[in-house]
Amino acid sequence: MDEALGLAEFCRQLPKVELHAHLSGSVSETTIQKLQVKKGVGHDHAHQGDIAIGKGETRHLEEPFRIFKIIQDLSDTEEAIFTMTEDVISEFAADGVRYLELRSTPRHVPHTGMTPSTYVESILSAIQTCKDREDVVVRLLLAIDRRQSVETATTTVRLAQEYVLRSDGVVVGIDLSGNPAVGDGRDFIPVLKEAQNSGLKLALHIAEISQQATSPETAALLSLPPDRVGHGTFIHHNQDLADMVVDKNIPFEICLTSNVKAQTVASYSDHHFQHWYSKKHPCVLCTDDKGVFCTTLSEEYRHAAETFQLTRPDLWDLSYHSIDHTFGGEDLKQQLRDKWNTEKEKLFQTT
Ligand SMILES: CNc1ncnc2c1ncn2[C@@H]1O[C@H](COP(=O)(O)O)[C@@H](O)[C@H]1O
Numbered sequence: 001m002d003e004a005l006g007l008a009e010f011c012r013q014l015p016k017v018e019l020h021a022h023l024s025g026s027v028s029e030t031t032i033q034k035l036q037v038k039k040g041v042g043h044d045h046a047h048q049g050d051i052a053i054g055k056g057e058t059r060h061l062e063e064p065f066r067i068f069k070i071i072q073d074l075s076d077t078e079e080a081i082f083t084m085t086e087d088v089i090s091e092f093a094a095d096g097v098r099y100l101e102l103r104s105t106p107r108h109v110p111h112t113g114m115t116p117s118t119y120v121e122s123i124l125s126a127i128q129t130c131k132d133r134e135d136v137v138v139r140l141l142l143a144i145d146r147r148q149s150v151e152t153a154t155t156t157v158r159l160a161q162e163y164v165l166r167s168d169g170v171v172v173g174i175d176l177s178g179n180p181a182v183g184d185g186r187d188f189i190p191v192l193k194e195a196q197n198s199g200l201k202l203a204l205h206i207a208e209i210s211q212q213a214t215s216p217e218t219a220a221l222l223s224l225p226p227d228r229v230g231h232g233t234f235i236h237h238n239q240d241l242a243d244m245v246v247d248k249n250i251p252f253e254i255c256l257t258s259n260v261k262a263q264t265v266a267s268y269s270d271h272h273f274q275h276w277y278s279k280k281h282p283c284v285l286c287t288d289d290k291g292v293f294c295t296t297l298s299e300e301y302r303h304a305a306e307t308f309q310l311t312r313p314d315l316w317d318l319s320y321h322s323i324d325h326t327f328g329g330e331d332l333k334q335q336l337r338d339k340w341n342t343e344k345e346k347l348f349q350t351t
Contacts, residue, residue, distance in 0.1 A: 010312055011301040015098045015343045017322035017336070018286055018297050020203070020230055020253035022143070022177065023081075023088060023104035023123070024071045025064065025289025031087040032291075035074040038083070052294050053261045061209065061262040065179050067292050076109045078122040085126035093134040095296045099326055099336055102127075103141040103175040103203070105148075106156055116159055124167050137336070139172045139328050141203060144188060146178035153188050157195045164200070172327040173201030176221075177230065180208040185217040192224060201327040203253065205230040209264060213237040219244065228253055228284075228325060233264050236275045251282035251325040256303050257295040258288035268307040277308065284322040316344065 005013070027035075032051055051067055053059050075084055085102070092100050104123060106116035114122075120142065127138045142160045144153040156174070163171040174195045176188060185204075196202055204226040207218045213234035218241055222229075225248045232252050235241045245252075254273045259265040265272065276283050285300045287293070301315050310318070323336045 007305060008298065008302055010347070011298040011305070011315065012096050013347055014096060014298070014301060014315060014319055015340050016096050016297050016301070016319050017099045017284065017326060018092055018097045019101045019228065019284050019322065019325065020255060020286035020288055021088070021092070021100065021102050022068075022289050023085060023102050024068050024075065025292045026088045026091075026102075026287070027071055027075075027084045027291045028087065028091060029291070031084055032071065032074065034083060034087075035080050038080060039074060039076075041074070052292055054294055058261050058263050061181075061264060062179075064258075064262055064289060064292050068289075071291075072107065076107075076114060077112045078114055078118050081114070081119055081122035082126045082129075085123045086129060089126065089130040089134055089136060089138055091290075092297070093130075093136040095298050097136055097297055098339060099137050099139075099323070099328070099332075101139045101141060101172070101203075101327060103143045103177070105143040105145050105177075106159060116155060120159055120163055120171075124163070124170060127170055137328065137332065138170070139326075140167070140170055141173045141175045141201075141327070142171065143175040143177050144191075146176065146180070146183040146185065146188075148178075150187055150191060153191045154194075157191050157198075157200070160195065160200055161198050169329070173203060173227070175230070176202075176204040178205075180205065180212060186220045189220060189224065192221075196224065201228075202226040203228040203230055203327075207232050207234040207241065210234050210237070213241070222248070222250070225250055227251075227327065231255060231259065231264075233259060233272055236272055246279075246281065249282065251284060252276055253286045254283050255286050255288035256300055256307075258293045261293050268303055271307070273304065274308055282321065282325060283318070284325055285318060312348075316347075 106119045142156050144156050160171050206221050206229045208231040212218050222244045228251045230253045256271055287297050320340050323333050
């Protein structure tokens with residue numbers, strides 16, 4: 001093994017799978033400035049403190065939601081959605097992400113003429129543009145925001161069903177996200193079931209805040225069951241919920257920095273990753289919102305290594321086994337495993 005390679009550089013060169021990345025939250029400061037220029041607005045929000053939570057800072061979970069709104073207001077045209085998708089994909093690829101599942105909430109913006117369909121089209125068109133240019137395979141989940149009506153959620157699921165065919169398999173599933181303190185996830189169960197019955201995969205934000213450890217929506221959502229759980233921060237606080245996750249072997253999408261910065265966990269060492277990883281339950285390291293939380297997937301691997309004393313082979317295994325939980329289908333999984341095995345030789349070569 002090349003011990004001369006520092007941990008940060010090892011993590012960057014490690015081929016990685018990113019499964020939990022919200023488009024608006026992943027946008028970098030550079031792209032935000034580009035969007036401001038295009039929209040002809042001042043740089044009022046370009047200050048780091050307004051659009052991102054910097055190194056060592058923590059804020060209440062309400063704060064990222066305020067920032068998402070600023071970014072969403074800046075990206076109210078198809079052109080802006082295209083630009084941000086293209087930039088986010090390039091940034092993930094530069095960080096060594098070789099398989100990326102993006103997720104985003106389709107929006108209707110009457111004053112610019114953007115519709116949920118053209119929103120999705122813009123993302124798909126950027127994915128297509130990046131296909132030959134970037135060394136990363138990209139798939140898309142359409143997101144339902146908990147604040148939305150069941151009618152809007154149904155439109156999102158129908159769009160996803162339509163685009164599975166039209167996008168040649170780029171659209172793979174549905175995400176349920178949004179401010180966890182708002183609404184009741186049980187309202188969406190019928191429409192999530194419809195998505196599942198039509199072959200769409202489900203990645204659902206579940207038990208992100210402490211109140212959800214005891215709220216009836218958590219058991220109801222877990223019993224669908226989803227294909228992956230986003231965060232699941234408070235699931236192990238309730239034995240019945242933990243048993244459900246174990247019985248159904250539902251993987252966790254783990255977002256260390258996001259949870260620490262948004263104060264749903266007290267510190268990296270208090271993170272629930274430790275609980276599940278020590279039980280050998282499937283966990284996938286992810287960024288959540290790399291722009292807003294000022295992180296990269298490489299940094300998330302480094303934090304995991306430093307906090308939980310993971311070796312480089314442990315990091316390799318984490319990344320390699322993440323492939324098992326991708327939504328892109330069995331053939332693609334095999335292609336990714338082959339790619340990982342080729343890269344492994346280079347990465348662990350003794351020099
Ligand atoms: C911090 N933890 C989180 N918990 C729950 N939902 C989150 C989230 N981070 C992001 N989102 C969801 O993603 C949207 C922004 O991306 P898109 O405009 O859809 O691309 C947010 O409005 C929220 O619904």
